[in-house]
Every structure is written in structure tokens, then in C-alpha cells.
Amino acid sequence: MTSFRAIAPILALLAGLAIPVRFGLAHHSFAMFDPSNPVTITGTVKEFQWVNPHVTLWVYTAAKEGETPELWNIELTSPGNLTRIGWTRHTFSPGDKVAVEIAPLRDGTHGGGFRKATLTDTGQELTANFQAQEKPDLQ
Amino acid sequence: MASSVHRLERAWRSGGDMRLKGMIGAAVLLLAAGAGAAAEPREIDPAPSAADWAALAKLPDWSGVWTPGIRDQNAQITTNPPPWTPDVAAQMAELAAQEKAGHPRGLFIDCLPEAMPSWMLISHNAVEFLFTPGRVTLLGESDGNRLRRIYTDGRSHPADPDPSFHGNSIGHWEGDTLVVDTIGVLPQTYIAVSEAVGIPNNGDLHVVERLHLAEPDVLHDDLEITAPHVLTATWHTTRIYFRQRAKKYEIIEGECLQGSFKDGVDAKGNAIFLPQPLVDGNPRAQ
Numbered sequence: 001m002t003s004f005r006a007i008a009p010i011l012a013l014l015a016g017l018a019i020p021v022r023f024g025l026a027h028h029s030f031a032m033f034d035p036s037n038p039v040t041i042t043g044t045v046k047e048f049q050w051v052n053p054h055v056t057l058w059v060y061t062a063a064k065e066g067e068t069p070e071l072w073n074i075e076l077t078s079p080g081n082l083t084r085i086g087w088t089r090h091t092f093s094p095g096d097k098v099a100v101e102i103a104p105l106r107d108g109t110h111g112g113g114f115r116k117a118t119l120t121d122t123g124q125e126l127t128a129n130f131q132a133q134e135k136p137d138l139q
Numbered sequence: 140m141a142s143s144v145h146r147l148e149r150a151w152r153s154g155g156d157m158r159l160k161g162m163i164g165a166a167v168l169l170l171a172a173g174a175g176a177a178a179e180p181r182e183i184d185p186a187p188s189a190a191d192w193a194a195l196a197k198l199p200d201w202s203g204v205w206t207p208g209i210r211d212q213n214a215q216i217t218t219n220p221p222p223w224t225p226d227v228a229a230q231m232a233e234l235a236a237q238e239k240a241g242h243p244r245g246l247f248i249d250c251l252p253e254a255m256p257s258w259m260l261i262s263h264n265a266v267e268f269l270f271t272p273g274r275v276t277l278l279g280e281s282d283g284n285r286l287r288r289i290y291t292d293g294r295s296h297p298a299d300p301d302p303s304f305h306g307n308s309i310g311h312w313e314g315d316t317l318v319v320d321t322i323g324v325l326p327q328t329y330i331a332v333s334e335a336v337g338i339p340n341n342g343d344l345h346v347v348e349r350l351h352l353a354e355p356d357v358l359h360d361d362l363e364i365t366a367p368h369v370l371t372a373t374w375h376t377t378r379i380y381f382r383q384r385a386k387k388y389e390i391i392e393g394e395c396l397q398g399s400f401k402d403g404v405d406a407k408g409n410a411i412f413l414p415q416p417l418v419d420g421n422p423r424a425q
Contacts, residue, residue: 031243049401051283052393053250080264080280080391084206084383106241107284131209131263136356136381138206139389 033103033113041072041112045096049080050089057092057101057114072110074102081130084138097121165191184292186270187268194272199315199351201268204388205358208379209263216332221364221374227338234336243335252282254328255321256346256364259378261331266380267390277316281393289319296322304328306344316351330366330374337411341368357383 048057055076060069076082079089082127092098097120102112168208223231237244247253253262264280273292279285300307300323323346331337348363358380365373402409403413 018165031238049398051397053395053398056398078264078281078393080393083388083391084385086387105411129393133379134206134208136354136383137385138381138383139385 032106034106035103035113035115037104037124038101038115039104039112040099040101041074042099043069043072043097045094045098045118046071047094048089048092052078052080055079057100057117059098070110072112074112074114075125076114076128077130082128085128085130087126087128091126092117092119113117167236169289178370184273191272195270198312199272201270201352201358203356203382203384204265204267205380206265206383206388208381212261212331215376219376220332221330221369221376222371223370224339224369230338231332231336238333238335246329246337248329250282250399252285252304252328253331255287255306256322256340256344256362257329257331257337258282258287258305259348259360259362260284260376261333261337262406264393265383265388265390275319278390280390281395283394283396284392287383291317296320302326306346306421309419313349316349319346319348319350321346321348330364330369338369340366343367353379358382 041059041061043059043061046060047056049056049058053076057074057076059072059074061072063069082091098117099120100117101115103115104112114128116125118125189369234244246257252258258279262279262281266277266279269276269278273290275289275291277287277289287305287308289308291310291312293311294309296307296309302325304321304325306321308319308321310317310319312318322345324340324346326342326344327339328344329337330340330344343366345365347363348366349359351359351361353359360378360380362376363376364370364376383422397412399415400412401415402413405411
């Protein structure tokens with residue numbers, strides 16, 4: 001009988017081949033995003049998911065005549081961390097016109113890590129760097 | 140009394156009334172149970188007294204919400220790495236290379252708790268401390284509203300605690316320092332330096348923490364982590380927390396798995412959660 005020890009390397013290899021590994025925002029490293037090549041997504045908010053572990057902004061890109069809009073998912077930190085820098089679950093609403101600068105996913109799929117956004121209609125700019133403040137008694 | 144005992148004895152010996160025999164047997168069992176209770180008193184958590192509640196006022200003030208020093212967590216990846224065994228060091232180098240190359244392996248994408256000791260080591264989320272008689276409770280954000288129960292009532296660890304994500308923690312106060320001793324942690328929980336680089340503790344983990352105010356609004360958790368299967372020596376590291384009193388810093392609910400679902404409605408109009416397609420923890424466009 002073949003021992004598990006004998007076939008373990010083969011199993012490990014198969015497991016490695018099964019799915020291209022790319023990791024998401026649930027307790028993840030941000031290394032899958034490429035901060036050196038930021039891109040700006042311009043379009044309309046489909047949905048603003050205010051959920052743990054990571055808030056997600058869904059944006060349809062503006063499409064030219066005859067083109068299909070692309071749907072991008074843009075990921076942020078947790079609702080708790082965003083609340084502390086002044087965000088709420090109403091910061092974005094479906095239909096909002098936005099320009100969002102992201103660190104795109106390295107694998108080229110339509111997603112990225114949030115860097116900043118501008119609400120086109122009001123000109124309001126939003127950032128999400130909750131780590132910038134590390135001291136007690138923040139306001 | 141004596142006569143009734145004799146009567147029972149006679150009945151027993153004569154092999155007579157079975158119902159009476161049953162009653163005698165039950166009485167003997169009850170007496171035995173009583174004797175057992177006397178030998179092993181029922182373990183209880185006594186109701187706290189007014190003095191126990193008043194004593195809490197003498198403890199240091201750790202109220203408010205505490206946010207972790209993330210930049211210091213990151214700095215220690217290079218300035219104070221764990222003393223990995225050579226085999227583990229090779230695995231860590233591989234994971235770090237994958238992260239650097241932009242293909243990180245996520246340690247926590249399954250939404251299982253960061254657990255001990257990684258909650259204390261790498262969390263980006265806030266924590267609060269509750270003092271009640273005989274106990275300190277840590278309540279955190281994320282991980283399904285994570286918590287640690289630290290018993291300060293003088294008890295010892297159980298001889299053979301059931302392994303759990305946060306282990307069995309007992310604590311005592313040395314002046315204004317809370318000293319916490321934790322064992323009974325599942326071998327699968329990570330000793331992590333980032334969300335992509337870490338190793339399961341692989342068993343026999345022992346963590347000693349000394350929590351104290353380094354400044355009026357800065358709390359330090361001095362950790363001594365002993366993990367004989369992955370570390371060559373006890374790892375000493377300190378984690379920093381900053382006190383916040385602004386209301387917007389209050390802890391809010393955080394369920395890690397919520398991101399795996401989206402809002403939906405069933406056929407009868409009820410609000411329900413629908414599974415959301417994910418790729419390695421990421422919501423995907425549909």
C-alpha cells in the first residue's frame with residue numbers, strides 16, 4: 001500500500017496547480033495590489049458594501065457607445081477603521097459618479113485596493129489612510 | 140431508627156419484597172453520591188461581594204478603546220523577528236518572497252480567528268478591556284467579535300485544557316501590570332508577523348504577557364512566546380496600543396464571514412444573506 005508520506009509531494013503539487021493563488025481582503029496582505037502603477041477608474045457606483053472584514057465599492061466604468069461597462073470591485077479596510085476616519089455606510093450611494101484611484105490587482109482582473117476617490121458631482125475627495133494616525137486620544 | 144434498619148436488613152436477607160430491595164438500593168446509591176460530593180466539592184464561581192466590586196476601582200484605568208500600533212508591528216518584521224528554527228526560517232523566507240512578488244499566501248482568508256498569539260501580534264483592529272470581579276475580558280473587532288477571557292480569581296490552568304483558538308488564560312496583577320499566562324492553544328493557530336507570513340505554532344504553545352501602561356494613554360503588551368516546535372528560544376516582543384476616547388472609536392461589530400455574503404431576498408420576501416462568489420476571499424464581479 002502506498003504510504004501517505006510517499007504520495008504527499010504529489011498531492012501538494014496537485015493542490016498547488018488546482019487554483020491560481022490570489023488572495024483577497026479577508027485578513028490578507030495588500031501585496032496582491034500593485035501600488036507602483038495606480039490607475040483611476042471613472043464611472044458610476046453600483047453598490048457600496050459596508051461589511052466586514054473589508055468594505056467593497058463596486059463601480060461600473062463609463063462605457064462608450066456600443067461598449068459594455070466593466071464592473072470593478074475596489075476594496076478598503078473594515079467598517080470600524082473607516083468609521084474612525086469619518087466614513088459611513090452612506091459615503092457612497094448607488095448611482096454616484098466617481099473617479100477612484102486604485103492600486104490594481106497584479107493579475108489584471110477588474111479590481112484593486114482603494115487609494116482615494118472623488119465624488120464627481122460635489123468634488124469631495126475621500127481618502128482612507130487610517131494608519132496615518134497612530135497616537136492616543138485622536139479626535 | 141435501629142429497628143427500621145433491622146427490618147430492612149431482614150427483608151434483604153430473606154430475599155423478600157423486590158420493591159423494598161429496590162428502595163434500599165436507591166438509598167445506598169444516594170448515600171454514596173452524597174459521600175462523593177463531600178469528597179469532591181462542587182466547583183463554583185462564587186457571587187462577587189460588594190468588596191470585590193469595590194476592589195476593581197483600585198485597578199489601573201484601562202477604559203476606552205485601544206488601537207494597535209501597526210507601523211511598529213511592521214517594523215518588527217525586520218528589527219525583531221522570531222527566532223525561527225532553521226526549517227521554519229526557510230518556510231518564512233519562501234512566504235516573504237511570495238508576498239514581495241505580489242502573490243501573498245493569505246493566512247487568514249478562511250475567516251477563522253487570528254487567535255492567540257496572532258491577534259495580539261498583527262491585528263489592525265481595536266480592542267477594549269473589561270474588568271469584572273475575578274476576570275479581565277478582552278473584546279475585539281473582526282473575527283466574529285473576538286474575545287479573550289482571562290481569569291484573575293486565583294485559579295490554576297486545568298490539567299488538560301481543551302485546545303481552543305485563544306487558549307486557557309489565567310492572570311494576576313503585579314502592581315498595575317496584568318500578567319497573563321496562556322496555554323491550551325490549538326496547534327493550528329499561527330505565529331504570524333504579517334497577514335501573509337507566519338507558521339502554525341504546531342503545539343505546546345505557551346504565552347506569557349505583561350500588560351501595562353507605558354504612558355497614560357499608551358498600553359504595552361510585553362509578550363514572551365514559547366513554541367518549541369517552531370522557535371529555538373522564547374521570543375520577546377512588545378505590542379503597542381493607543382487609547383482613544385472619541386466616540387467614533389467605539390468598538391463596532393465585525394463578522395469576518397459577512398463579506399462572503401450579499402444582501403438578498405427569498406421567494407417569500409424575507410431578507411436573507413446569499414452566498415457571494417469569492418475568489419480567495421475576494422468578492423468577484425458577476
